[in-house]
Amino acid sequence: MKIAVISCIHGNIEALDAVLSDIDRNLCEKIFCLGDLGGYGPYPNEVIEKIRFLEIPTCSGCWDEDIVEGLNACECSYPSLIAEKRGKLAHEWTDNQISPENRDFLAKLPETLRFENLAFVHGSPHSNHEYLLPELDGFIALERVLSTGADVLFCGHTHVTYTRTLNTGNLQVRVIGETKTFTAPLKRIVNAGSVGEPRHGRPNATYVIYDTNEEKVILREVAYDYEKTCAAIIEKGLPAIFAWRLARGLEYAERADDPNHVCTK
């Protein structure tokens, strides 16, 4: 069975529509969404309504959580003072836009989804705000997968797709003088990238297709009419710099660069 995993749509309905068409063309039978439906982009309600209408199983992202509970980002989210100011401005704008029904929908999103031997989270199983960067320490990465009980952990949040195979690992645990050793089987982390706010130097949307029979990951990059989204950003009164950055495949503001940072939120 082929499943599609999408993440970090960030109010970009044009990108979402293009990705859904690509998923159709690739004959995927299921879609999972890893959250961050709104934030920065001009169409948060439209994106949420589409996800609801299509009944796509979705877990909560940091932006979804922050819209419901208020801003709660770890300091690792913002690489600079201007990024923080832009992030807060975008949060305030999105918070004012979201309809009560959509806010209720976001409030009910689960933290984690499971399907067979697959687990789906936004950031990491520990926190929606934690970044599982590809260079993350191998032991921590393995621990994050093991904590879900799955073999393949799908995450988003970094906005860059990647696949990381964690080879068979020997873990040694010592509890009050008693040492236990066990072997963890091969595990994988797959990052689904970002539909609406990519960070790979091009405006194209990204997502992944996973073939459960062949255990094969396909990283997809989909072109779409990003200029429409850029025009809507300006038309709706969001900062013009968001449009400029989207057109260049740069994130609007948030970004983590330290793979050793363990998020405390």
Next chain:
Amino acid sequence: MNLPIITVVAGPGGAGKTTWICQKIQDLMSGGENQGESILYFSPGTGTVPIDKTRMGADLPLVKVFAEGEEADFVDYVATAKVIYIELGFHLELSAINQIVGDFPYQAIAVLPPNLQESEWHSWAREIVTGGDIIINPTNPTLSLWRAAATGQVVEEDSLQEFWYELTEGAYGKVSRAKAIFDIADGRSVYLDFVAGIEKEDFIELDLPHCLQGRPERFSGIEVYGENLDEATIGQTLRDCCLSDSALAASQQQVKEMLLAEADV
């Protein structure tokens, strides 16, 4: 009375006028003929943003440097000077030099890009020096010069990196030339330089004392020349990079503690 040797240097922005003057002064000083005390540098027409003067003063502290508003001091020193360099900004009329030097004889030097074959500088200069291979389009009516003093402000370095990237990559208009001096959070004063078509350089730390107590009183500011500049947004983005009083105090305290810890080792 021996007349000082006056050299007037003109040319388009980014061609390398200040660099050429610096080099000439360093040559004089390294030849042992002059340690700098009897060398004057004057940069008229800078308004409240004397970037070249500040950089020259930091690089060559023995040279007496003057900018707009300091004409009277400059004239006082002329009698004791042996060598005088006057840098005419690209935005000044060449005839402006007559009001400055009066009847004193001077050498006219034009620092010009190799691709410029005909210009007012060619007919004015006694000597043409080949400068940087920059692109110039002086007849474009949308070209404008924007300047802002930022003395007393301290910017966060990561924000400054982001701002400078956006500025020089065209987020706020097509920039041909930009230069700036800023105080940053760790107490350093840095010089930033951009010329379209020339490889970008990292920030250069000026050889000035670190400011770790309150707001700096020394000059900082920015000058941008380009097409369709969104001056209001440039100014606002720059303000967003600046530290509040409390953030500045915390940052300075942190640096002082770090320096103390290093001294203890």
